[in-house]
Amino acid sequence: MPAQAKSDAKEKFLQFLEQKNLRLTTQRQAIIDTVFGTEQHFTAEELLDWSRRRDPTVSRATVYRTLPLLTESGLVHEMDFGKDHKVYDPNYAEHPHHNHLICSDCSKIVEFESEKIEALESEISRKLGFSMKSQRLQITGGCEELKRLGACRNKENSPLSAP
């Protein structure tokens, strides 16, 4: 749990804001502190909930207006698992090439990196005439708990443990 890396990320985002002449409002403070204070993946709605605990005046609109800034800065990664909502990943700055394993039962997400896979991806891209810019790899499967118990406990995957 590299707390240092997290505060670095926050620092970088503050610089990003400054460089774009954007202001650090109290609402953005709350949102930023929330984002860079967790390692969990989150949805827009969850970010709203959590941010409101720090500052109840944060509105849904502001969350939705801040999210693009976060992704644009390159510090947060937007993901789409085919569900109805997007999921955001605050660990992007530290591991910009990571992939995801998702449990088909409880939606648990595990991150991993693989240089071997990345090398193959790059090679294949080249062969097909593409210059690779980015990649997304998601593997769906049964997690260890599902195999062992036949079902996952926190099936409804509600990240109530707010940061």
Added chain:
Amino acid sequence: MPAQAKSDAKEKFLQFLEQKNLRLTTQRQAIIDTVFGTEQHFTAEELLDWSRRRDPTVSRATVYRTLPLLTESGLVHEMDFGKDHKVYDPNYAEHPHHNHLICSDCSKIVEFESEKIEALESEISRKLGFSMKSQRLQITGGCEELKRLGACRNKENSPLSAP
């Protein structure tokens, strides 16, 4: 262009319908003929357009009600490229493990398969306690045309060439 495989897929889908006691209406005919008559990826809206050329009575609701049947049958693959709409891939039956290369400029999609990558995916899943069920790999990059000309011609990627 394995026309044989395509009509096989259509045949399989008809069996799928029968086995589930679902009827072959004229609207479904038009939709099915469209889906199994192209190798292009398509959106729900495009499928509606194309199907209506075969049978103008096809409604949006019917397309949206048929799409889940197609994916459930395993013959069509639903994909989510993070855009606002889902994309459907009718080549799934023939190449169930294929991945996608997408041009960041013109959205051109190229399919590819790699046993090596798949083996690595399976190995990593196992190491992390998962039993792999499925995977999605999307690589984004610049296509050959973009590199050569600096821009892609059919940038707006409108598949007007209806099947």
Added chain:
DNA sequence: GTGGGTGCAAAGTGTTTGCAAGTGT
């Protein structure tokens, strides 16, 4: 002081669904 920022609620967008009428088997 002023230009960016905010909350609210209305508008958008892609997809789903209730209902009454229609149709394949």
Added chain:
DNA sequence: ACACTTGCAAACACTTTGCACCCAC
């Protein structure tokens, strides 16, 4: 005939946006 199907339009879920007021710099 009887279920399954359909078209229509209203409903949905998530996200975006217009507007008038507000506040960080």
